[in-house]
Amino acid sequence: MKSVWTIIRKELKAYFASPIAYVVIAVFLFIIGFYFFALLQRFSDMSWAIKAQMQYQFGMQNLNINEEIVRPFFSIILTISLFIMPIITMRLFSEEMETGTMELLLTSPITEVQLIMGKFLASLIFYLTILVMTVPHILILFSLSKNVDIAPVLAGYGGLILVGCTFLGMGLFISSLTRNQIIAAVLSFGVLLLLGIISWASNFSGPTLGKVLSYISIFTHFEDFPKGVLDTKHIIYYLSFSFGGLFLTYTSLDSLKWRG
């Protein structure tokens, strides 16, 4: 466990010693902030319009802030994550292979599993740091309205963490395949995006295959979380994909050994 912690510390230091981390965080927060502002603006405009209408019409309902702001807010975090995750994971193994430090790690008295867990947890901590920076937006919502429910928010974050694990697991695996960081990033992005949009194929494939494809899709499983629904089906989906990514990474490192 101590070895894992050593790797985590080293990776976190590496993240925050390079400017990439700060650029990624800044761009992420800027886009999120802009989108959040746009959502709020639209919501308040529409609310005023509806209030005006209500004077003449009976039975009109107020807008639901959970549906109009919380849900799209989590969706945009997910979308932007898709772009930044490959950048978080690309260096994890590629850089070590490129600089030759892989030889150091693989001849040190730590196991591959400890190495992989250390790297995975470090990238997860980095991702959580970014997620924490989105909490103020939610707090602003709570301060503005009494109608915000806590359940969808908590479930939403839970969902984001699960999706994050999946993205990071995949990215870690792809990073272990190549010594070129750019290739690792582009490949990870391609794979994640494909897994996200693969459900589109259900439009033209047969009904059975379509069902399978939409089940594989990363995005469709996320939809329930910001509604405040915790379905074990989705949780198991993400956990198994994360574990699959980590297992593939292990196999990849092991085969690296036998190939020489």
Place this chain on the structure above:
Amino acid sequence: MIEVENLTKRYGNFVAIDKLNFTVDTGEILGFLGLNAAGKTTTMRVLTCYFPPTEGTARVCGYDVFGESIKVREKIGYMPERVPLYNNMSVQEYLDFIADIKKVDMSKKADRLDYVYSRCGLLDVKGNLIKNLSKGYRQRVGLAQALIHDPEVLILDEPTSGLDPRQIKEVRDLIKGFKGERTIILSTHILSEVSQVCTRVIIINQGKLIAIDTPENLSNRFDKMRGYREISVKVREKNKDDVVKVLRSVKGVNEVTIEQDCGSSGEYKLKSDVKDEILESISSLVTEKKWGLLSISPVHLSLEDVFLKLTEGQKDKPVASKEKEGEDK
């Protein structure tokens, strides 16, 4: 300390090392000599558990490199040919990380760090970023990295490559300082390095072990294989033919040639039988004639010649070609 048995490593059809057998005792400094791509690095990587062998076994401190690889790794300090450094770390941060990853006891960590700083001469650059270090310092950090967990075995892959002469000397002195204290395997293709630093030499070519012995024995052994002894004599005397005649008259001398003609003096090469000790009779003869004896010495094959002879197509008997004078400095 290190036992290697029938060690073989294949990449597909390519045989990187082929049935290596050797042992290294505690406190020895073993030199691994071979051309590029001879299998030096591959052997070292198997010993350091970077990858497992295709066939055969290797044991370090009694632990199998495949079955008990974590134990082996704890015993070994390894410096790969390409020194594995994190450029964005400072020397201090780097060695701190290495100490942790190599499981150095918390109570001993500070002492070990102080030890490697002073032993490897890193005190001045502790706070510097590794990417700003010169090649010599990078090499030293690499060595410090290998030493930090007080390993019983040190494996160094071309520790002096790319260094300037002074740095080479420093690194060699550092390595020599460990003689008897730790077991060391180092690879190199610089032959003088081997004769200066190592207690034993392994010559390896195309993955096969060709010879294993002390540097002196290797030279002697090939003297015998050559079938004759060679002596170089330098005499101050203008009449060269006279000198040749006198030298030729010594018992056991079969052939005398003028190697170099410097006017007032000359250098002569004598070939004699292996058995006869003729240095004394030659020197007394020369002084008797009142010629100035400038130098007299037996010419051994240098390690370089031995090496070239062993690696050139591996002929049955080494053919004496052009010999060089003494050991290269």
